[in-house]
Amino acid sequence: MxxxxxxxxxxxxxxxxxxxxxxxxxxxxxxxxxxxxxxxxxxxxxxxxxxxxxxxxxxxxxxxxxxxxxxxxxxxxxxxxxxxxxxxxxxxxxxxxxxxxxxxxxxxxxxxxxxxxxxxxxxxxxxxxxxxxxxxxxxxxxxxxxxxxxxxxxxxxxxxxxxxxxxxxxxxxxxxxxxxxxxxxxxxxxxxxxxxxxxxxxxxxxxxxxxxxxxxxxxxxxxxxxxxxxxxxxxxxxxxxxxxxxxxxxxTLPLRMDRHNENCMKVAEFLKQHPRVEKVIHTGLPEHPGHEIMLKQTSGFGGTLSFVVDSVETVKRVLANVEMIMFAESLGGTDTLITYPLTQTHASIPENLREKLGITDRLLRLSVGLEDVNDIIADLKKALD
Ligand SMILES: Cc1ncc(COP(=O)(O)O)c(C=O)c1O
Incomplete structure (x- = not known):
């Protein structure tokens, strides 16, 4: 080259x-x-x-x-x-x-x-x-x-x-x-x-x-x-x-990644304190088991996180009630997307392996976009409450 x-x-x-x-x-x-x-x-x-x-x-x-x-x-x-x-x-x-x-x-x-x-x-x-x-x-x-x-x-x-x-x-x-x-x-x-x-x-x-x-x-x-x-x-x-x-x-990758990173961190903090959310899986949180390794080899945590809610009913309610956030496959774009890995991105994985990994019927994945983070959080709050 x-x-x-x-x-x-x-x-x-x-x-x-x-x-x-x-x-x-x-x-x-x-x-x-x-x-x-x-x-x-x-x-x-x-x-x-x-x-x-x-x-x-x-x-x-x-x-x-x-x-x-x-x-x-x-x-x-x-x-x-x-x-x-x-x-x-x-x-x-x-x-x-x-x-x-x-x-x-x-x-x-x-x-x-x-x-x-x-x-x-x-x-x-x-x-x-x-x-x-x-x-x-x-x-x-x-x-x-x-x-x-x-x-x-x-x-x-x-x-x-x-x-x-x-x-x-x-x-x-x-x-x-x-x-x-x-x-x-x-x-x-x-x-x-x-x-x-x-x-x-x-x-x-x-x-x-x-x-x-x-x-x-x-x-x-x-x-x-x-x-x-x-x-x-x-x-x-x-x-x-x-x-x-x-x-x-x-x-515009650097500009976008900085905003994805910042927004995702704020959304993780919001979800962490919500009573219907049992677990937030985000590498930027100090309690994440990979957090220290991330600090060693990366300069940011990215724009994606997963979270576990209290019931399948909550999953259904969130997916039906998000308004600005789109229920859609994929990640990494300007718009915030919410995905249900069990039946979407990870449907090809056999059930026993999915269970072992924690890809359960209560797991949701968010790709946090570039919108005003207050609007993202407000939309999630409304759908969760
Ligand atoms: C981590 C990762 N690798 C590879 C792929 C496959 O890429 P594509 O959908 O562009 O074929 C995806 C798609 O979601 C992905 O999330």
């Missing part, structure tokens, strides 16, 4: 300007949407850098270089959704390979690993990756990958990234982190030994509930080549217009 002129500037400046800062062909400071599938070759000897948009497109390339720069990796790749990004990462595995995977991943990740890739002879052992002994016990001679989210979705479990970084180096496994919940503004897993970072760009990176996308960043060239092969072969590269939307979202 060439170097960015903004390389040594602060994260905020790099997010605003992106990798190149302007389009080299025209000088346009908003990266143009190169809506083309193919490119004229210069000559038989020199077909030029751009040949076919499944493999490379200048709008997507600016997004890919920008996310690689922000995560501190060597190369980035943009896919049509978070799950297609994950597909490219799991597709590096072969029959007989084994993966140690977090036991509280997004439901779609669980479905892809446990249902799809097991059919092709890849084995997965779900473990609490915050528990060093459990991770070490799960490692086998054929363990090729350790895959996790921190904090997890929806239970907000935290893993010490440096600890897994050490274990993965010892056993030669590729260390993959889904950084969707915090984004590189708050957490950069490569600094702690991750080899690959993935994102559902559908969430905070694009940030406006208007596009699907997935991103992969690799820490070395060897892995970059493998993901490049996958984007070319799987054919799920992000379209130019969607790439432009994500790039535009990233320009």
């Amino acid at each position: 060439e170097k960015s002129r903004f390389e040594n500037m602060s994260f905020i400046t790099r997010a605003v300007h992106g990798f190149r800062g302007f389009d080299p062909a025209t000088g346009a400071i908003s990266t143009p949407i190169y809506q083309t599938s193919t490119y004229r070759h210069t000559s038989l000897e020199d077909i030029g850098k751009y040949d076919y948009s499944r493999t490379i497109n200048p709008t997507r390339e600016e997004l890919e270089n920008t996310i690689a720069m922000l995560e501190g990796g060597v190369a980035g790749f943009a896919f049509s959704s978070g799950l297609s990004a994950e597909l490219s990462v799991f597709s590096m595995l072969s029959q007989g390979d084994h993966v140690v995977i977090g036991d509280d991943t997004y439901g779609g990740t669980y479905r892809m690993s446990e249902e799809l890739f097991t059919r092709f002879g890849v084995e997965f052992t779900p473990v609490d990756t915050g528990d060093e002994a459990a991770v070490r016990a799960a490692i086998r001679p054929n363990t090729k990958m350790i895959y996790l989210e921190t904090p997890t979705n929806p239970m907000m479990k935290v893993t010490d990234l440096a600890m897994i970084g050490r274990i993965s180096k010892e056993c030669g496994a590729i260390f993959v982190v889904d950084n969707t919940f915090l984004t590189p503004y708050f957490q950069r897993p490569i600094e702690f030994g991750a080899d690959i970072v993935i994102h559902s760009g559908t969430k905070f990176l694009s940030g406006h509930h208007d596009t699907m996308s997935g991103l992969v960043v690799t820490a070395n060239e060897e892995l970059a080549e493998k993901i490049h092969y996958m984007i070319k072969t799987e054919g799920a590269g992000l379209a130019p217009f969607d790439s432009w939307l994500v790039l535009r979202g990233i320009k």
